[in-house]
Amino acid sequence: MKQTAVSKIAEMNGKEATVNGWLYNKRSSGKLWFLIIRDGTGILQAVVSKNDVAAGVFLDCDRVTQESSVQVTGLVHEDRRSPGGYELQVRDMRLLQIAQEYPITPKEHGSAFLMDHRHLWLRSSKQTAILRIRHEIIRACRDFFDSNGFTLVDAPIFTPNACEGTSTLFETDYFGEKAYLTQSGQLYMEAAAMAVGKAYCFGPTFRAEKSKTRRHLTEFWMIEPEVAYLDLDGDMDLAEAFVAYIVRRVLKSREQELKVLERDTAPLEKISAPFPRLSYDEAAEMLKGQSTGFTYGSDFGAPDETLISGKFEKPVLVHRYPAAVKAFYMKKDPKDPSKALCVDMLAPEGVGEIIGGGQREDDYDTLVAAIQKHGLPMEPFEWYLDLRRYGSVPHSGFGLGIERTVGWICGIPHVRETIPFPRLMHRLTP
Amino acid sequence: MKQTAVSKIAEMNGKEATVNGWLYNKRSSGKLWFLIIRDGTGILQAVVSKNDVAAGVFLDCDRVTQESSVQVTGLVHEDRRSPGGYELQVRDMRLLQIAQEYPITPKEHGSAFLMDHRHLWLRSSKQTAILRIRHEIIRACRDFFDSNGFTLVDAPIFTPNACEGTSTLFETDYFGEKAYLTQSGQLYMEAAAMAVGKAYCFGPTFRAEKSKTRRHLTEFWMIEPEVAYLDLDGDMDLAEAFVAYIVRRVLKSREQELKVLERDTAPLEKISAPFPRLSYDEAAEMLKGQSTGFTYGSDFGAPDETLISGKFEKPVLVHRYPAAVKAFYMKKDPKDPSKALCVDMLAPEGVGEIIGGGQREDDYDTLVAAIQKHGLPMEPFEWYLDLRRYGSVPHSGFGLGIERTVGWICGIPHVRETIPFPRLMHRLTP
Numbered sequence: 001m002k003q004t005a006v007s008k009i010a011e012m013n014g015k016e017a018t019v020n021g022w023l024y025n026k027r028s029s030g031k032l033w034f035l036i037i038r039d040g041t042g043i044l045q046a047v048v049s050k051n052d053v054a055a056g057v058f059l060d061c062d063r064v065t066q067e068s069s070v071q072v073t074g075l076v077h078e079d080r081r082s083p084g085g086y087e088l089q090v091r092d093m094r095l096l097q098i099a100q101e102y103p104i105t106p107k108e109h110g111s112a113f114l115m116d117h118r119h120l121w122l123r124s125s126k127q128t129a130i131l132r133i134r135h136e137i138i139r140a141c142r143d144f145f146d147s148n149g150f151t152l153v154d155a156p157i158f159t160p161n162a163c164e165g166t167s168t169l170f171e172t173d174y175f176g177e178k179a180y181l182t183q184s185g186q187l188y189m190e191a192a193a194m195a196v197g198k199a200y201c202f203g204p205t206f207r208a209e210k211s212k213t214r215r216h217l218t219e220f221w222m223i224e225p226e227v228a229y230l231d232l233d234g235d236m237d238l239a240e241a242f243v244a245y246i247v248r249r250v251l252k253s254r255e256q257e258l259k260v261l262e263r264d265t266a267p268l269e270k271i272s273a274p275f276p277r278l279s280y281d282e283a284a285e286m287l288k289g290q291s292t293g294f295t296y297g298s299d300f301g302a303p304d305e306t307l308i309s310g311k312f313e314k315p316v317l318v319h320r321y322p323a324a325v326k327a328f329y330m331k332k333d334p335k336d337p338s339k340a341l342c343v344d345m346l347a348p349e350g351v352g353e354i355i356g357g358g359q360r361e362d363d364y365d366t367l368v369a370a371i372q373k374h375g376l377p378m379e380p381f382e383w384y385l386d387l388r389r390y391g392s393v394p395h396s397g398f399g400l401g402i403e404r405t406v407g408w409i410c411g412i413p414h415v416r417e418t419i420p421f422p423r424l425m426h427r428l429t430p
Numbered sequence: 431m432k433q434t435a436v437s438k439i440a441e442m443n444g445k446e447a448t449v450n451g452w453l454y455n456k457r458s459s460g461k462l463w464f465l466i467i468r469d470g471t472g473i474l475q476a477v478v479s480k481n482d483v484a485a486g487v488f489l490d491c492d493r494v495t496q497e498s499s500v501q502v503t504g505l506v507h508e509d510r511r512s513p514g515g516y517e518l519q520v521r522d523m524r525l526l527q528i529a530q531e532y533p534i535t536p537k538e539h540g541s542a543f544l545m546d547h548r549h550l551w552l553r554s555s556k557q558t559a560i561l562r563i564r565h566e567i568i569r570a571c572r573d574f575f576d577s578n579g580f581t582l583v584d585a586p587i588f589t590p591n592a593c594e595g596t597s598t599l600f601e602t603d604y605f606g607e608k609a610y611l612t613q614s615g616q617l618y619m620e621a622a623a624m625a626v627g628k629a630y631c632f633g634p635t636f637r638a639e640k641s642k643t644r645r646h647l648t649e650f651w652m653i654e655p656e657v658a659y660l661d662l663d664g665d666m667d668l669a670e671a672f673v674a675y676i677v678r679r680v681l682k683s684r685e686q687e688l689k690v691l692e693r694d695t696a697p698l699e700k701i702s703a704p705f706p707r708l709s710y711d712e713a714a715e716m717l718k719g720q721s722t723g724f725t726y727g728s729d730f731g732a733p734d735e736t737l738i739s740g741k742f743e744k745p746v747l748v749h750r751y752p753a754a755v756k757a758f759y760m761k762k763d764p765k766d767p768s769k770a771l772c773v774d775m776l777a778p779e780g781v782g783e784i785i786g787g788g789q790r791e792d793d794y795d796t797l798v799a800a801i802q803k804h805g806l807p808m809e810p811f812e813w814y815l816d817l818r819r820y821g822s823v824p825h826s827g828f829g830l831g832i833e834r835t836v837g838w839i840c841g842i843p844h845v846r847e848t849i850p851f852p853r854l855m856h857r858l859t860p
Binding site (some may be wrong): 003005007020021022023039040041067068069096097099100102117119120122123127128131132134135138139142146149151152153154155156157158159160170171172173174175177179181188191192193194195196197198203204206208210218219221228229362383384386387388389390391392393394419420421423425426428429430 | 433499527529558582605621814816822
């Protein structure tokens with residue numbers, strides 16, 4: 001099946017080419033049919049002239065329906081008026097399958113309808129553009145760490161213990177034992193960093209949260225670097241270099257797709273390191289007298305994050321939250337032990353948190369005390385404590401949520417469009 | 431924490447450098463200590479001369495234990511006798527944490543003991559080498575498809591239906607519904623291929639098989655390409671080009687790690703396209719009179735695969751198995767409808783199947799009949815049938831299991847060492 005991808009059609013200018021695709025749209029003007037063909041790599045206008053083709057082919061142009069599969073063969077030539085700048089003068093067409101009446105039409109559809117037809121909705125130019133940007137973001141994530149001396153160390157999905165309570169964990173029967181689906185690979189990456197120095201994992205993570213917000217999926221992808229001999233400042237340097245790199249890559253490689261999404265790229269052009277850094281106390285100061293209902297000492301809610309990040313054109317790094325609202329493994333700030341050496345990155349344009357991380361507690365006794373203080377059982381953490389028994393070092397890391405990052409860069413307000421087959425509280429299909 | 435990675439130490443020849451790492455080994459000769467330091471990127475010999483350092487530093491050399499964390503600073507100079515060819519003449523050393531007696535010593539340990547200490551075992555030079563080769567294989571997989579016009583389309587992990595029976599599925603409670611962990615992203619990739627032409631997914635997959643063989647994990651990673659307008663022959667071309675590329679990449683980029691594993695690379699050097707192709711009938715002929723217990727018409731067992739692949743120096747593509755032993759979505763061979771247009775790739779050196787795939791049934795009526803014939807419910811497949819209602823095209827794909835591929839290329843007989851934190855029937859920790 002010798003074929004030319006529409007994205008490569010320019011290389012065939014002046015030559016005959018065969019394009020395999022699907023009918024996206026068509027119109028007729030008497031002795032001419034203009035067929036708009038999509039093949040997954042682009043859109044091509046194929047012109048069928050009654051005089052150039054067999055009679056059956058011209059009749060097929062009449063009966064071919066939206067999303068029918070077609071093979072068109074003809075001469076490629078430049079044409080400025082065509083979408084993409086090239087046109088195919090059709091010599092022959094093969095109609096593989098005539099599609100039934102396609103459920104997704106140019107008219108407005110409700111989001112529930114589109115989500116029910118996600119397997120077809122992905123064919124739309126907007127959804128395909130998001131898929132391609134998502135792919136580019138994931139490539140950029142990997143390339144950044146791969147070219148900076150990191151080793152990919154996949155974290156397990158099945159974890160044996162519900163260390164911090166089962167309320168947001170998915171549980172499964174594991175040959176008679178209970179197993180839980182991972183919420184983060186971090187503890188495993190800490191072990192990996194002690195083996196390879198710089199490690200990262202990248203895979204799906206799971207939260208059984210009963211949230212129906214535009215920011216929550218039950219299944220989402222996260223990339224988590226962890227570095228031995230790195231402190232909080234170094235961690236923030238790494239996070240900002242990483243995010244700036246991702247944005248640059250998408251701007252450079254996915255210009256066309258951003259256009260399809262009508263994304264205003266001006267805010268993205270401003271994203272370069274360094275990013276502003278605020279302590280929790282400084283951020284809390286900003287919320288004084290605001291109507292978000294924030295009280296000092298608590299974690300920021302979505303409205304707080306929106307308000308804080310709204311003050312900046314770049315992502316903002318908020319560090320040193322109260323230790324009491326953060327996980328047990330966070331290292332305390334030696335200058336103020338009521339604070340943790342942690343950091344969240346809040347993306348601009350109302351997106352909110354895309355990164356959470358920080359420096360981990362590396363002292364054995366302090367970590368044991370923290371586990372006890374949080375009322376957690378010790379036994380499941382024995383292996384994790386081994387990392388402090390055998391050559392403990394200062395180390396830091398973070399996790400970046402892919403879907404929120406895709407949503408931010410694409411300018412898509414709801415995460416359900418940022419992953420091919422989204423899983424939400426009330427959405428397990430298709 | 432300005433530091434030099436051991437892998438980059440040559441760049442610091444003649445200059446002062448600080449290396450952050452862990453003590454791998456040490457020996458003394460009176461006024462000298464030879465400390466072997468690992469930092470995750472390599473091994474460096476640091477020489478401490480009593481006359482060059484403060485008295486406390488020299489005493490620290492005596493008390494530093496295996497896997498203690500140390501920062502050493504000194505002059506880098508070339509030394510052929512040193513591992514890696516460079517040596518550090520230590521001026522100062524900081525002992526961060528003195529490790530307790532390290533459980534993994536150069537003596538032989540049983541595999542259960544090592545698996546219980548997987549979080550530490552990863553630090554050994556052999557396990558680190560496997561991690562790096564695994565990383566390179568995964569990069570090669572992605573690079574191959576990324577540079578051949580494929581779009582990454584992540585398949586969901588949660589799937590709504592136990593279409594083909596629940597016996598090997600992990601089940602979870604999904605807000606009151608039942609959800610199952612994916613065994614393959616294929617059906618979703620078929621939808622994706624109709625949207626983007628060439629798609630692939632790459633993620634963890636799950637099988638609740640009560641198998642305790644050296645080939646089985648409950649959680650393993652699979653990469654699954656799917657291509658619109660591709661037939662079985664094209665699928666086999668793609669699979670062999672893909673596997674040949676992976677092997678070449680590892681040979682080129684991970685020579686050092688293959689040496690650490692004492693892998694005989696001669697068999698790998700022979701892996702180039704084309705690979706031998708055999709029909710099921712031809713393969714079955716080879717098994718005649720052998721003691722594997724094979725009967726014509728059934729699927730091949732592990733001993734059959736070993737025997738067949740043992741006859742070739744390259745991976746062998748076995749195609750056109752009896753349709754009766756294959757999944758309902760396989761397209762039948764028009765020349766012999768008792769056979770499916772499927773293909774398995776069997777790797778040499780006794781490894782067996784690393785790829786399974788084939789051409790999918792693209793005709794609506796034939797697919798409906800196949801679903802009925804297999805006694806499967808129709809409703810869960812309605813979305814999948816949509817792909818045949820709206821622009822059906824010939825299409826093919828396959829899945830490659832990462833862990834078996836890592837095992838083959840590394841020459842590691844048991845898959846438990848091919849993934850950082852293996853999950854087996856009786857292994858859910860650490």
